[in-house]
Every structure is written in C-alpha cells, then in structure tokens.
Amino acid sequence: MALGGNPVFNGKNFRSATRGNAAAGFGTTTYAGQTVANQQQLEHMYNQPSAGPAQTGRMTFDDVIVKTLLSLGVVLVGAAIPAFLVPGLALPLMVLGALGGFVLGLVNSFKREPSPALILAYAGLEGLFLGGLTMFFESMFPGIALQALLGTLIVFGVTLALFKSGKVRATPKAMKFFLIAIISYAAFSLLNLGLMVFGATDGMFGLRSADIPGTNIPFGLVMGLLAIGLAAFSLIVDFTSISEGVRQGAPQKYSWTAAFGLTVTLVWLYVEILRLLAILRGDE
Template identity: 60%
Template sequence: MAHGGNPVFNGKNFRGATQAPPAPQAYGQNSYGQPQYGQAQYGQAQTGWNPAQQGMTQNQLQDMYNRPAAGPADTGRMTFDDVIMKTAACLVAVVAGAAVTLVVAEGLAYMLMIVGALGGFVLALVNTFKKQPSPALILAYAALEGLFLGGLTRILDAIYPGVGLQAVIGTLSVFAVTLVLFKSGKVRATPKAMRFFMIAMIGYAVFALINMVMMWTGAVDSPFGLRTSVEIFGIPLGVFIGLLAIGLAAFSLIMDFTSIEAGVRAGAPQRFSWTAAFGLTVTLVWLYVEIIRLLAILRGSD
C-alpha cells in the first residue's frame, strides 16, 4: 500500500482488513464451498440430507443454492461505492461550512474562519492518529474546514472578483484529470516517484514554515510573504512554489487512490471507507488552498 502522500493512511494499512466477516455459505456447505453430503462428525450418527429433518422444503433448499455469492457489501467489506458516498458526505459538510462564512456578517465570517482553521487542524490530527475512524469527528473536521475555506474565499474574492469560482473549477479539474490518469494506469505511485515526492514535500514544508515565521515577525510585509516579495525573472516566487504545491497535491491524490484500491482488494472492513473519505477530503482542501492562493498571486501581479 502506498504511503507518504497523505499521512491519514500512514501506519494504518487499513488495520483489521483480515477481520471482515467471511462470506455466508449455504446450509450444508463446508469452508471450501463443497456439500457435506451428510458427513457425520466423530462420534455422531449420520443424518443425511433429509429436508424434512432440517425444517426446509426441497424448493427452499434449491433456492438457497441458486442464490448468487455474497459480494463485498454483503460481507461488511469496504467498496468503492462506500468511499464515494462517504466522500460526498464530507464534501457536503465542507460546502455547508463554507456557505455559513459566505452569508454571515463580515466580522463574524473572519472569526469563524479562524475557528475553522484552528479546529480543523486539531481534528485533522485527531482523525489522522485515531486507529478506528469516527464518522462524527470526520464530518466535524469537514465542516470546520468549510468555515476556513469560506472565509478565505470571501477575503480573496473581495480583492480579486471571481477567484473563488476559478479555484473551485481548478480543483475539480485537477481531481478529474488525476483520477482519469490513475484509472488509465499512466500515473502510479512508484517507489521512485514516492522518494521524489517526500523530498519535495520536506522542502515545501520548510519553505512554508520559514515564510510563516517571517510574516508573523514582520520581516516581510507582503500579503503572501516571500511568495510575492521575491521575484525570479520578474515572476513572483509564489508562482513557482504554487505550481510545485499543486503538483504535490495531485500526486497525493494518486497515492490516496492507490491506498483506497489496495484497501478494497484486501477486503478492509467497511468502516475504513470513512478513513478513505477523510484522506481524500484532506487532500482536496489542500489542493483548493494552493490553487486559490496561486490565482490570487497571478491576479495581483497583473
């Protein structure tokens, strides 16, 4: 299973995948699906296949044999449909949270944005290190992130009209293209790509930390810190950093898809579809933030 891109999946490996209940078997079949033909256990008399003694008619017995084999959903295992439905629920929570900060008074919206940023960060850590997924905590995380994204969008959209809609379209486009490339097999989370990803992620994290400290201490007074105060050939540094970050987020989606596919194939318990949905939500939130920030930097340099 791929690791590294989204820490949500790291260390979990969908624990409990082997704990999913076995597929139900028709009466009178052993663990290999072969009829027992009235075989008696040691010290017991053979009873044979007498439908009357088993309390079943011949038609009922035949109907049981004719039923299709139990699928993953019937045996409590994770399926792609489960992941899709739970991811959709998380995204609805994100949209609902964003709608709140978009319609309330401006001062309250900013306060809710801060609450969403801090609360979302805390719940992200809780859900990441929690061994068993909690649907309530995951949905709460999504709603808090919605508050943060709604407030951020409101601020930037007031300065650069239309940037919010452009960021939504950009996020959906990157997600769709990444999914198509993954399904086609053209892009995979190979060990070599993973190593490059980890190196790039560490570099990006160091830059983000330095930039944040310099903004807090007043070392730079640019709205985006070093991203806009430093230029390379007349192009803001934030453009290059933003493109790198979007590429990293897109590859993180590839690793999310890989982890989900591995979980389904391993027969992971159905509850881990919430873990998969949470992982995708984390990555999509990150992707949206990077896209709207890049768009704002590009619009500000016009």
Template identity: 60%
Template sequence: MALGGNPIFNGKNFRGATQAPRVPQAPFGQAQYGQQPYGQRAPGQVMDPQNGWGQQQNMTDEQLREMYNQPAAGPADTGRMTYDDVIVKTAACLGVLLAGAAVTMFVSMGLASILMIVGALGGFVLALVNTFKKQPSPALILAYAGLEGLFLGGLTRVLDLMYPGVGLQAVIGTLSVFTVTLLLFKSGKVRASPKAMKFFMIAMVGYGLFSVVNLVMMMTGLQTGMFGMRSGIIGVVIGILAIGLAAFSLVMDFTSIEAGVQSGAPQRFSWTAAFGLTVTLVWLYVEIIRVLAILRGED
C-alpha cells in the first residue's frame, strides 16, 4: 500500500519503518542459535513471565503473583509510535508556528515583510532538509515550524491590512477543513484508494506546472498583480482545486500515520508524522487565505 502523496511519508526511512521485514522464526520445536528447543529449559533456569527462562532464583508465591498480575507492555512502553505521540508532537509544531506568527504581529510592517521572506526561504530549505534527512530531527522540525510561522504571520498581516478579517477567516477555514477531513477518515467514508491516488497525482502534476509557469511569468513581468494568473474566476477555481488537493493530502497523511502505528514504527517517527501534518496544514492555510483574498478583491 502506498503511504501517501506527501513526500515526507514516502521517504525511505518512514516507509522502511512501516514495512519492516518480519523476524525469521525457527521451525516449531527447533531452537534458533543460542536458544533452547521449544518447551525445554536450560539447567539452572526458572520461567520468568516477562523475560522467559532466567537464572535460577528463590521467589516467594507473593512475588510470582505480582509478576503475573503486571499489565502487558503497551506501544509506549516498547518504544513504538502511538497516536498520542503524533498528537503531542504535532501540537508542539503548531505551537512553535503560532509563536513565529505572533512575532510578525508586534514588529513594524517593513520588518514583518522581511521576516515573511526569510521565513518562506528558510522554511523551504528546512522542508527539503527534513524530508531527505535519514533520521527525524526534532530541532530542525521545530525550526521549520518557526520559520513557517514567520512566513504565515507576515503573509496574514499583509493580506489582512488589505482585506480586514481575512486572516481569521482563513484560520477558521483551515480548522474546519482539517476537522471534517479527520472525521470523515475516522468514519471510514473517505479513504486513499488506488484510483483516488492516481487522480491526485495527475492533479498535483498539473497544479505544480501551472504554479511554476505562473511564478516565472510574475518574475519576468509578463503577469502583474499579487497572484499573477491566479486572479478573478480562474484564480478562484484553481484555488478551490488546490484546497481539495490539500484536503486529500490530509487523508493520505492520516493513512500513513495509521500504517506507522499499526506496524509498530519506532517512536522517533512520530516527529516525521508531525512534520508531515504541519507541511500539509501550512499548504492548506495558504490556499484558503489566497482564495479569500481573491474573492475579497473582486468585491
């Protein structure tokens, strides 16, 4: 099963963690190297309910009962990725992102614009670094969140100055899309089927090519305005398509996280999951606030 359209979840390390090979087992009744045959004990050993055959030791009946009554080890106890881990680390990323955005609200407009550019460029670089890094780095992931906070905060302040209230509307829109997508995924009504994945990839390629062409035309002066070709009704239609793609990307992110938890991926990959969700939410917010700005500009 494909993990998702988000390149963060398609990296070799996360994919390898969720598709780890099974541990080879010896035939029934035979021992692996250094082990006793099944059902037999080595001399001087007693059965430990947690550790198997251990060294001979004198244990009272009460101590044995306590050992047998201990709860089984859960995923967190065995160093495996859990949904709680992903939630906590995603909340940490979003908290740092909000802190970065808050910085741009308490500085001059000129400095906020500079921080927006720094955040956009720095966030792009760290996004690439974190995506291709062999092991997830909490420090780099949180740094990415902080830089994206500067970018989103500066962008929101610029657009909110032109269209008052558009920032709050974008936040509400992003939270609404995230909540609805999560509820639909948990109910099983929306899944990343192979057919949907193919449509998503085709749409993403088309959207990416259009965005590159639009950027080049804006940089060369062939297109003017804040959004270039993404203005008027065309901009709204493309924006709605992009919001739909970002929402489906959330579905694939949820699918990847579910696969990681069920397969017992190492706990450190919960940072990878949090990073992937943060990237998708940033993309979703940018698309929503852009569509709102286009609509407000047409008033």
C-alpha cells in the first residue's frame, strides 16, 4: 500500500484527486505550509491579551472619567454665560438654571435608561445657576469663587483618597444613617426656604444666619459643615456604585449614569462650600 495501511486511501478516485491537486499546486508541500501558517495564526491569537471591558461593551473607569469631565466641562461653559458673556442677565439665567436643572435632575434620576443629551442639558442648566450664584457672591466677597472651587477640589481629592485606601466605605449601616441625615437636612432646607420666601426671617440665609443661642457661632456654620459631610459621603456612595458597576460588567451606557451622579454631587458640594464661606465672611 503506497499510502499506508488504510485501504480507503488506496482507491483510484483518491489517487486521481491527489494528482489533480498536485497539478493545481495543492500538493503535500502546500498543505504542510498551510498547516504551519494556521498553527502560527493560532499561536498569535492565543498570545493576544484577553478582550477588555471596552472591547466587550462594558463600563470602565476610563469611560466614567471621560464622561464626567465632559459633563463638568458643560457645567463650566454654562457658568461662563452669566459670569462673562451676559452678566446683565445673571439673575434670570440663574433662576432658569435652578428651575430647569431641578426638573431635568428629577427626569434623569427616574429614567430607566441614561440619556446623554438630557444629562448634558442638565449640566448646562446647572452651569447657568452656578455662574449666576457665584457672581452674586463674588460681588459681595471678592475671591470667594476661587476659595469655593479650591475647597470643592480638596474635599473631592481627600474623599477619593480615603475611598481608595479602604478606610471609608458605604456600608449598609452607614447608608441608613446617611439616608436619615439627608432626609432631615432636606426637610430643614425646605423649611428654611419657606421662611425666607414669606419673610419670616431677616437674615440673607434665613435660619442659617442666626447665631446658636448663647454663642456667637452662626447656625449656618454647623449646618454647612453637616451638608459638606453629607456631600462627601455621597461621593463615597458614587465611587462605590461605579466600582460595583465596573466589577460586575455593567453595560457601557451606564457610565453616563455614573457621570450624572458625580456631577450632581459635585454641584451640591460646591454650592454648600460657597454658602458656608459667605456665612463666615458675612461680617466683612
């Protein structure tokens, strides 16, 4: 047997096919070359790194960072409009931004699927609000805008460092206290706003402007520090959600949700620091 012990390979038809293949250039040498090439391709494929989250459409930290920076960039652009482009319209733009941002904030919070357009629109409206508010306080207390911005960056950096070190976590027990505290703070803020609207208080900041009985310490100082602490813990909650989303392979589109959450918290943190500084500098 010319081709070995298997009688199947000794038939006439197989020999004819082999000769035909050889004539066409598909002989034993070519087949061996193809085998070597295929083995090299397989080895190359095995040596390639595994597909990462970006290749599989999953959320990554890079996605969240890029989208958060984009959202904050839109906030800065919105803030520049009342601050530098049309300062004469700062007040109406601030009101428009506050009301529009509140509405879109609720819409984005309750949407099941994130909408990049609505999230960026929210960022732009919040920018209008922050720009008008900042210029109002800057006219009264020069340099307060830079102080508030630096304070926000410092709190963000310290909070991120504590989270990465593992010293602060959004545990179930901590979340219970956080929810109780934030609901209480929201109730106080609504009450204080109502008293200010109806003229029941004389201070610029309502109850916050009054001193704690028996002391010279403004009540707003205590509430401001509490609010900054709540905003900082809210950042911890955001960081925890982002880490869990990346670890569990959440779809890439939810990086917009993470960016929205961080933007909301950072806007809140900036406003609280700005107000606290204004209360502390109120006697200037």
